[in-house]
Amino acid sequence: MATIAHSPLVWCRRRTSVAASTSPSERSSVSVSGKIGLSGCIFKSNLVSPKLRRGRAVCIGARAEAMVADLKTKSTAPEAAASENVLHFVKYQGLGNDFILVDNRKSSTLCITSEQAARLCDRNFGIGGDGVIFVLPGVNGSDYTMRIINSDGSEPEMCGNGIRCVAKFIAELEGTTEQRSYKIDTLAGLIVPELMADGQVCVDMGPPILEAKKVPTTLEPTQDGAVVKASLVVAGRSWSVTCVSMGNPHCVVLLDPSEDVYSLPLAEIGPLFEKNEVFPARINTEFVQVLSSLHLRMRVWERGAGPTLACGTGACALVVAAVLEGRAERNCLVELPGGPLQIEWRESDNHVYMTGPAQIAFRGTAYLYN
Numbered sequence: 182m183a184t185i186a187h188s189p190l191v192w193c194r195r196r197t198s199v200a201a202s203t204s205p206s207e208r209s210s211v212s213v214s215g216k217i218g219l220s221g222c223i224f225k226s227n228l229v230s231p232k233l234r235r236g237r238a239v240c241i242g243a244r245a246e247a248m249v250a251d252l253k254t255k256s257t258a259p260e261a262a263a264s265e266n267v268l269h270f271v272k273y274q275g276l277g278n279d280f281i282l283v284d285n286r287k288s289s290t291l292c293i294t295s296e297q298a299a300r301l302c303d304r305n306f307g308i309g310g311d312g313v314i315f316v317l318p319g320v321n322g323s324d325y326t327m328r329i330i331n332s333d334g335s336e337p338e339m340c341g342n343g344i345r346c347v348a349k350f351i352a353e354l355e356g357t358t359e360q361r362s363y364k365i366d367t368l369a370g371l372i373v374p375e376l377m378a379d380g381q382v383c384v385d386m387g388p389p390i391l392e393a394k395k396v397p398t399t400l401e402p403t404q405d406g407a408v409v410k411a412s413l414v415v416a417g418r419s420w421s422v423t424c425v426s427m428g429n430p431h432c433v434v435l436l437d438p439s440e441d442v443y444s445l446p447l448a449e450i451g452p453l454f455e456k457n458e459v460f461p462a463r464i465n466t467e468f469v470q471v472l473s474s475l476h477l478r479m480r481v482w483e484r485g486a487g488p489t490l491a492c493g494t495g496a497c498a499l500v501v502a503a504v505l506e507g508r509a510e511r512n513c514l515v516e517l518p519g520g521p522l523q524i525e526w527r528e529s530d531n532h533v534y535m536t537g538p539a540q541i542a543f544r545g546t547a548y549l550y551n
């Protein structure tokens with residue numbers, strides 16, 4: 182089993198006391214603080230998410246500044262992404278769903294193993310993250326390929342918040358500030374994120390998959406081959422569920438309007454959905470409070486990552502589910518623990534469009550141990 186040690190060159194510690202169960206009002210004060218030691222020189226940064234920009238930190242001593250500049254150069258050099266047991270990375274987050282981004286453009290093989298990725302995601306022994314995302318060369322006419330490893334080491338097909346981070350990361354690697362789109366190949370097919378003038382990223386997430394077998398779920402279809410408002414007993418309670426794949430599988434639970442989504446014992450019920458036998462590939466589960474037909478509030482238990490602050494594919498899946506259940510319009514605001522996403526399931530092309538932010542948090546170097 183690979184391990185990550187606290188590196189003598191650079192170590193990062195991220196304090197994340199913000200659980201996905203935190204209520205929206207408590208979350209307004211969310212901040213991330215970090216400390217990075219560089220060969221004995223220590224600088225401290227107070228990283229408050231909206232203000233994060235590359236390398237914004239107060240450095241103590243000229244030597245530390247020089248080393249930070251050196252590190253910045255190395256972290257974007259593709260051939261140096263993983264060598265001599267070190268990994269250069271850039272940390273991004275989309276509404277608090279946080280990822281370690283790795284420049285893997287020189288090879289079609291991932292530069293670290295899934296065990297190493299899981300160790301990097303550990304919030305105490307690694308960098309901390311909900312997943313590691315790799316940007317690889319494009320295939321089949323795409324500009325790039327994205328692959329992601331969940332924090333438990335499993336590999337999902339797609340990640341909505343992650344692909345917005347990927348678009349920003351690629352723009353940084355290419356040194357462009359242009360408003361443009363990228364064709365990204367994923368295990369869920371071609372996905373197209375577009376960098377918008379206001380800094381947001383709008384992603385064409387493609388069409389939802391509703392056929393039960395393709396989600397996949399063994400639940401009996403209830404409506405044209407899809408599982409809509411089916412009954413599923415979990416933890417002694419009968420839940421009404423709708424199953425949707427956005428390339429990766431989702432089980433959406435629309436609650437009665439009177440039920441507060443923050444009153445659910447997520448850590449208890451989440452794993453029971455994730456590993457339920459009716460979901461052969463495991464499942465991401467979204468619990469949703471319909472505040473109005475244009476405003477939905479959700480909490481998520483992610484397959485392979487547990488409770489996260491946001492799930493882009495989940496937000497897309499729940500709007501599709503809410504439309505199928507006749508509870509929402511096709512263009513809705515989805516409020517996640519980490520902030521809002523605008524989701525549209527467009528009638529004209531049957532594609533789902535997701536618009537939201539993605540921001541750099543910090544960059545660094547981690548030691549890899551096999």
Ligand SMILES: N[C@@H](CCC[C@H](N)C(=O)O)C(=O)O
Nearest residue numbers: 337340341342429492493494
């Ligand atoms: N957080 C992601 C989804 C990441 C993958 C998921 N855990 C899975 O296993 O399917 C998103 O923003 O979509």
